[in-house]
Amino acid sequence: MLVRIVKMTFKKENIASFEQIFKEHQQLIRAFEGCSFLELYQDRKDPAIFFTYSYWDDETYLERYRKSTLFKTVWAMTKKLFSERPQAWSVDKIATLN
Numbered sequence: 001m002l003v004r005i006v007k008m009t010f011k012k013e014n015i016a017s018f019e020q021i022f023k024e025h026q027q028l029i030r031a032f033e034g035c036s037f038l039e040l041y042q043d044r045k046d047p048a049i050f051f052t053y054s055y056w057d058d059e060t061y062l063e064r065y066r067k068s069t070l071f072k073t074v075w076a077m078t079k080k081l082f083s084e085r086p087q088a089w090s091v092d093k094i095a096t097l098n
Helices: 012-030 059-066 069-079
Strands: 002-009 035-042 049-056 087-091
Touching (some): 012 035
16 A cells, blocks of 8 residues: 655645635545545644645556546646645555554
8 A cells, every 4th residue: 555645835815725626526536446545634833734645555546546637637726726846755654553
């Protein structure tokens, strides 16, 4: 399993627009083949900073998603709203404690 973490910083006036884009597409992203988990986080001190956190069966599925029409559509709308360049990490989960 691959865990994908993406940090996005938006212009303050674009926060609501991003939230609406995510709300409209979250179920489609989560239902994409190979995606088994999706969450959105917002920084507590800076509301312009968001993180997506998703689980993918492996890198092949993530790459299929990144080449999909869904991703290209969502990304085209989202990238116009940034105040900073987004950052992304692909990591392996080592441990989960509940």
